[in-house]
Structures are given as C-alpha cells and as structure tokens.
Amino acid sequence: MDLLRFFTAGNVxxxxxxxxGRLLYDSExxxxxxxxxxxRQSKSTGENAAIDLALLTDGLRAEREQGITIDVAYKYxxxxxxxxxxxxxxxxxxxxxxxxxGASTAQLAIILVDARNGITDQTKRHSIISAVLGIPKVLVxxxxxxLVSYSEERFxxxxxxxxxxxxxxxxxxxxxxxxxxxxxxxxVHASSNLSWYKGLPLLSYLETVDVNRTDGFNEARFQVQYVxxxxxxxxxxxxxxxxNILSGSFQTGDExxxxxxxxxxxxxAIESGLKEVASARKNxxxxxxxxxxxxxxxxxxxxxxxxxxxxxKTVEATICWMDNQEFQxxxxxxxxxxxxxxxxxxxxxxxxxxxHSFQDLESNGELKLNELAKVRIQLAEAISYDVFEKQIQxxxxxxxxENTNNTVAAGVIR
Amino acid sequence: xxxxxxxxxxxxxxxxxxxxxxxxxxxxLFSGGKDSICLVxxxxxxxxxxxxxxxxxxxxxxxxxxxxxxxxxxLVAETGEHLIVRKVEDTIAKNRLQDARGKFxxxxxxxxxxxxxxxxxxxxxxxIGGARRDEEKARAKERVFSVRDEFGQWDPKLQRPELxxxxxxxxxxxxxxxxxxxxxxxELDVWNYIQRENIQLPxxxxxxxxxxxxxxxxxLMANNAFLNLDESDVSVTRKVRYRTVGDMTCxxxxxxxxxxxxxxxxxxxxxxxxxxxxxxxxxxxxxxAMEDRKKGGYF
Numbered sequence: 001m002d003l004l005r006f007f008t009a010g011n012v013x014x015x016x017x018x019x020x021g022r023l024l025y026d027s028e029x030x031x032x033x034x035x036x037x038x039x040r041q042s043k044s045t046g047e048n049a050a051i052d053l054a055l056l057t058d059g060l061r062a063e064r065e066q067g068i069t070i071d072v073a074y075k076y077x078x079x080x081x082x083x084x085x086x087x088x089x090x091x092x093x094x095x096x097x098x099x100x101x102g103a104s105t106a107q108l109a110i111i112l113v114d115a116r117n118g119i120t121d122q123t124k125r126h127s128i129i130s131a132v133l134g135i136p137k138v139l140v141x142x143x144x145x146x147l148v149s150y151s152e153e154r155f156x157x158x159x160x161x162x163x164x165x166x167x168x169x170x171x172x173x174x175x176x177x178x179x180x181x182x183x184x185x186x187x188v189h190a191s192s193n194l195s196w197y198k199g200l201p202l203l204s205y206l207e208t209v210d211v212n213r214t215d216g217f218n219e220a221r222f223q224v225q226y227v228x229x230x231x232x233x234x235x236x237x238x239x240x241x242x243x244n245i246l247s248g249s250f251q252t253g254d255e256x257x258x259x260x261x262x263x264x265x266x267x268x269a270i271e272s273g274l275k276e277v278a279s280a281r282k283n284x285x286x287x288x289x290x291x292x293x294x295x296x297x298x299x300x301x302x303x304x305x306x307x308x309x310x311x312x313k314t315v316e317a318t319i320c321w322m323d324n325q326e327f328q329x330x331x332x333x334x335x336x337x338x339x340x341x342x343x344x345x346x347x348x349x350x351x352x353x354x355x356h357s358f359q360d361l362e363s364n365g366e367l368k369l370n371e372l373a374k375v376r377i378q379l380a381e382a383i384s385y386d387v388f389e390k391q392i393q394x395x396x397x398x399x400x401x402e403n404t405n406n407t408v409a410a411g412v413i414r
Numbered sequence: 415x416x417x418x419x420x421x422x423x424x425x426x427x428x429x430x431x432x433x434x435x436x437x438x439x440x441x442x443l444f445s446g447g448k449d450s451i452c453l454v455x456x457x458x459x460x461x462x463x464x465x466x467x468x469x470x471x472x473x474x475x476x477x478x479x480x481x482x483x484x485x486x487x488x489l490v491a492e493t494g495e496h497l498i499v500r501k502v503e504d505t506i507a508k509n510r511l512q513d514a515r516g517k518f519x520x521x522x523x524x525x526x527x528x529x530x531x532x533x534x535x536x537x538x539x540x541x542i543g544g545a546r547r548d549e550e551k552a553r554a555k556e557r558v559f560s561v562r563d564e565f566g567q568w569d570p571k572l573q574r575p576e577l578x579x580x581x582x583x584x585x586x587x588x589x590x591x592x593x594x595x596x597x598x599x600x601e602l603d604v605w606n607y608i609q610r611e612n613i614q615l616p617x618x619x620x621x622x623x624x625x626x627x628x629x630x631x632x633x634l635m636a637n638n639a640f641l642n643l644d645e646s647d648v649s650v651t652r653k654v655r656y657r658t659v660g661d662m663t664c665x666x667x668x669x670x671x672x673x674x675x676x677x678x679x680x681x682x683x684x685x686x687x688x689x690x691x692x693x694x695x696x697x698x699x700x701x702x703a704m705e706d707r708k709k710g711g712y713f
Contacts, residue, residue, distance in 0.1 A: 073555050098575070238463065274462055398575075
C-alpha cells in the first residue's frame with residue numbers, strides 16, 4: 001500500500017468541506033461517535049440537512065463560528081489500495097500562507113470550481129500557488145453540476161477555459177472530473193446523472209492516479225542533520241552522519257564530495273534501521289560513515305563527486321512573503337534549507353507576481369503579506385542547491401526573522 | 415514500491431533528528447502508552463548506537479495503571495536511557511491545589527501544571543510527544559513544531575507557516591516547542607507499525623478479565639481506588655482491553671477478545687467508534703474541549 005498526499009483549497013461555500021466530508025462519509029471512514037457529534041452540531045447551528053458535512057473539517061471554534069477555514073487541517077483515510085493524507089486548506093487571500101503550508105507537501109492539488117461560476121480569481125490563485133510549488137498533478141473538480149443540470153456542454157466550456165489558463169501559468173498535467181459533492185454524484189460512486197462522463201469517479205481516480213514525476217531527478221543528495229558520536233570506550237572512534245537521503249542513492253565505496261567545503265572522501269559504511277546495508281536510496285533515513293576523518297557538521301551536504309549541485313553565496317528565487325509585518329530591508333534574516341541555516345539578505349526585488357494573472361508587476365521595493373516576488377538573496381555562507389523544479393528538498397527554503405524568530409517567507413530557487 | 419509505513423517512519427525519524435540538531439535541552443514526554451512507546455522505538459532507530467540526546471520525562475498523575483508503570487521501568491532498564499519522573503501529587507501539595515471532585519476525579523487539568531513546572535525546572539526548550547492529528551479535530555490543526563509561549567499556551571490563529579520538511583525551531587528564552595513526530599499516523603498505522611516492528615506493549619492493551627463499573631454513558635471503567643463510587647454503581651467482570659492508556663479515572667476499557675496485535679488490527683478495521691470517542695471521558699465536555707486544553711498549555 002502506498003501513500004498519497006493531496007490538498008484541497010477553498011471555503012465552505014465552494015463545497016470543499018462538503019466534498020471532503022462526502023469522501024470520508026461515503027468511503028465509511030467516519031466513526032459513529034463523530035457522526036453523532038456532527039448531528040448534534042448540525043442541529044445546534046440550525047441547518048436543515050441531517051448532517052452538515054462541512055463541520056467535519058473545520059476544527060477550531062472560530063472556524064465553526066464564522067463558517068470559514070482559517071488554517072490547514074489534516075484528515076486521514078484509507079481504502080484497500082491507498083492511504084490518503086488530505087491537507088484541507090483555506091481559500092481566502094488573507095490565509096494564503098496557511099494554504100502554502102498545506103500545499104507544500106502535497107503530490108496532488110484538487111482545485112474546486114463551481115460549475116455555475118466557472119474560473120474565478122480564487123481558482124487562478126490556487127492554480128498559481130500549485131504551479132509555484134511544482135505540484136506534480138492538478139485535478140480540477142467541477143462541482144455543483146446539479147445546479148447546471150449536469151450539462152456536458154458547461155463542463156466542456158470550463159475545461160477549455162482552464163486548459164488555456166493552465167498553459168499560461170505552466171501547469172503540466174491537469175485532469176478534470178465533474179461532480180456534485182452535496183448529492184454524492186461522481187465522488188465515491190459513478191452517477192447516472194453524469195452518464196456522458198466516461199472517466200473515473202473522484203475516489204477511484206485518487207486510488208489510481210500516478211503522481212511520480214516523470215522527469216525523475218536521480219542525483220544523489222544527502223544533508224547531515226545530526227552527528228552521532230557515542231564517545232564510549234567500545235565505540236571510541238565511531239562517527240556517523242545521520243540524515244535522510246534526499247534523492248538518488250548511495251553505496252558503500254562511492255566517491256563523495258562534502259559541501260560547501262569541497263573536501264572529498266569515500267563512503268565506508270551505511271547504516272539504516274540499526275543494520276549495516278550496502279546501499280540506500282531516496283527517503284531512507286541513514287547513518288553514513290566516511291573513510292576519512294573530516295570536519296563535517298549539521299547542514300553540510302554530501303553528494304556523489306560525479307554529479308555536483310550548484311554551490312554559491314547568492315540565489316535567485318521566487319518567494320512568498322508570509323509575515324504580517326511587511327519586509328524591512330534592515331531586518332536580519334536567516335535562510336533555512338532542510339537542516340542548513342545561514343544569515344541572509346534580500347538584495348534585490350526584481351518584480352512581483354500578480355497572484356491572479358501570473359504577470360510580472362514592477363517592483364516598488366515592498367513586500368507585503370501573501371505577495372509573491374522574484375528576488376536575489378545574498379548569503380553569509382555558500383549554499384549547495386539544485387533548482388526547485390528538479391529537486392524539492394535542496395531547492396526549497398524558508399526565511400526566518402532573527403528578531404522575532406517567525407518564518408517570514410517561503411522560497412523556491414530558480 | 416515503497417511501503418507507506420516506511421514513509422511515515424522516515425518522516426518521524428527526520429523530525430526526531432531535527433529536534434536533536436536544533437535544540438539545547440529537548441525532552442521526550444513518555445506516558446507509557448503505545449504512541450510514546452513507538453516514539454522510543456523510533457528514537458532508537460534515529461540515534462543508536464548513540465544515547466538519546468534527550469531524557470524520557472513522565473508526568474505522573476498518580477492515577478496510573480500499574481501495568482503501564484511496570485512496563486515503563488522495564489523499558490528504561492532495557493534501553494539504559496535516562497528517566498525523569500515528576501508527580502502531580504507533589505504539585506498539589508506544594509501549591510495547595512484542590513484535587514478534582516466527582517465520581518471520576520480527573521487530574522487532566524492539574525497535569526498541565528506539573529508539565530509546565532517540569533519544563534521550567536529543567537529549562538526544556540522542546541518536548542517531543544506522541545499526539546496524532548487523527549485523534550481529535552483541534553489536534554488536526556496543529557503543526558509538527560508547535561511553538562508555545564512561556565505559559566505553555568498554543569495560539570491556533572497565529573501558527574507559524576510550516577513548509578515542506580523544513581522545521582523552524584527558533585524560539586525566545588522561556589518559550590518552548592512541542593514536537594509531534596507521528597502527527598500523520600492514524601491509530602491503525604500505529605498498530606500496523608507495532609506489528610511490523612514487533613514492538614512490545616503493556617499487557618492491558620490486550621484482552622483480559624477485569625472488574626469494571628458501568629458509567630451513565632455506558633462506558634466500562636476499571637474499578638479502582640481512585641474512583642468515588644457509591645451504592646448505585648454495580649461492579650461487573652468483563653473481558654476488556656484498553657485502546658488508549660491514560661489515567662484510571664478517565665480512560666475507559668472496551669470489550670474485546672483481541673489476544674494479539676493481529677486481532678487488534680482486525681478489531682480496529684471493523685470498529686465504528688473512534689479511539690478517543692470510545693475511551694476518553696475528558697473530550698466529552700464540549701466540542702472545543704481539546705482546543706481549550708491546548709490553549710492552556712496541555713499537550
């Protein structure tokens with residue numbers, strides 16, 4: 001059984017929570033005591049419906065009061081074929097940073113479109129965020145089909161509009177499904193109301209969709225999280241570099257380069273799961289041992305000497321500003337990429353990106369909450385990276401304000 | 415094809431190592447329940463042959479199941495790791511606090527006092543816990559690195575953005591971070607992992623005969639010295655097991671025939687009631703009971 005992480009974005013009005021509620025409810029993933037609670041709540045908020053499925057996802061008091069999603073909530077369900085992690089994220093512009101949080105770990109985006117309204121500013125915003133974050137697959141779910149008489153023509157019209165927009169912003173693989181979450185049409189079960197639709201219902205689609213990136217990046221990348229040095233008598237000389245393999249694979253005997261120092265050595269042993277192994281691959285937690293005794297610490301990158309990443313003190317990036325306080329050139333920043341941290345400064349803001357058209361706008365040197373911008377960042381120590389499009393873990397970073405300790409921006413290296 | 419348990423395990427080990435790399439004085443909160451036992455297993459995989467870069471900390475409510483305490487001591491002896499125990503009794507005595515009243519006097523609220531005092535005493539800057547997002551809807555909202563102020567409070571409306579697997583553990587002095595490495599695991603995932611890794615558990619997770627009283631909600635509570643029972647309460651002996659292991663005053667048993675981990679997995683697959691719904695009296699108070707407790711410094 002494998003794992004699929006996807007995100008949805010929007011508000012109760014868009015039918016997002018109803019859609020998730022329907023997925024969980026119809027796939028029998030909700031326990032009876034939770035349904036009881038919901039029934040009680042649905043009555044107490046004066047809804048006519050027996051159960052308000054939206055109440056399943058909005059977990060905070062303020063969200064239930066206002067009927068909006070403020071922060072990302074994670075939901076879990078599984079079928080015979082897959083385990084699913086849903087990041088249920090807000091749709092409002094003012095909570096865009098929370099949407100980034102939920103979307104950043106997703107392999108699939110579900111963009112909800114109201115069949116009556118077609119593509120809106122919100123659709124565009126969510127699609128652009130998916131494009132910036134390089135989500136491998138986007139599914140456009142055209143919902144509320146019951147309110148357009150299940151019209152195939154309307155569906156095709158929206159598909160064609162969206163394809164045009166997707167091309168504009170560089171989204172590669174997009175699929176479309178018509179549905180009515182409220183009535184359960186085409187969510188878990190195929191619907192006779194949509195007999196003209198020949199594809200899979202949503203759940204079957206989610207169970208089978210392939211989200212592996214076709215342009216697979218296979219260069220071996222590893223970053224040191226922690227140095228294990230027991231310093232006991234029996235293990236006096238033991239020194240292991242602990243971390244997860246970020247991409248590619250490593251084998252005993254491989255020639256490696258440590259960055260940013262550029263020193264070279266050979267892998268003398270690899271441990272994984274308390275055993276010694278001959279090789280290890282992407283996503284595996286390991287402890288690497290090197291033939292030579294070198295100065296290596298947390299945040300250093302270890303790669304095969306045959307395929308080096310870029311190592312530089314400046315990066316060109318697209319960032320999303322996430323702090324309530326706007327960017328102040330005088331503030332001290334730290335850049336963190338996986339476990340690597342160094343002092344950083346935004347030296348130039350080339351342009352801002354319009355979050356509804358993806359057009360570059362002239363920069364006025366300001367950066368406010370939820371704004372996207374293309375920037376140049378100067379670092380105190382050299383970073384080793386691959387561009388984000390190829391390698392997420394070495395190409396993504398956050399900026400931390402040294403004064404407040406807040407995460408003030410997320411960035412992808414171009 | 416990679417198994418989803420490998421992926422969850424890799425994520426948890428990564429988070430544990432981030433704690434080791436980012437904090438000066440971390441701790442692992444150990445309750446003796448299955449989730450914290452899994453955390454210890456994951457820490458072995460993350461740090462052996464080295465010692466854990468943190469002690470195990472047990473906030474002892476005094477209302478424990480003896481089996482859980484015995485298990486705790488065995489585990490500490492076997493791993494050779496350092497255990498710190500701080501007792502709610504002592505907090506009550508020192509601060510002249512009132513113990514809870516009623517038939518089932520829960521020390522849930524008082525436990526938060528002891529936790530915050532312990533954090534202050536040892537100046538812990540990070541506390542690792544076994545909470546999972548599938549347990550409860552306020553937990554579903556919490557970050558993996560959850561920053562708490564000097565009063566231990568969680569502010570759900572002002573959480574830091576948390577992107578990719580980049581964890582920002584930078585805090586000011588006096589603040590601390592609660593870290594949840596198994597955030598993305600469900601109850602079933604935990605049991606599948608226990609089975610795969612052959613992890614040992616306290617015997618009360620498996621079926622046994624126990625003298626219980628039936629509560630008004632129809633829950634089975636072990637008959638024990640901490641309850642204030644009266645003549646209306648009738649004792650019954652049932653075959654039960656525990657789905658969660660918390661205090662004897664607020665954790666209910668479920669009727670079960672499950673002898674083995676396999677039996678339990680089959681039972682959970684068919685279960686129609688959620689883990690906390692089946693066993694916890696502390697969540698039944700209101701829809702926002704957990705959100706309110708967390709805002710007050712609770713785990």
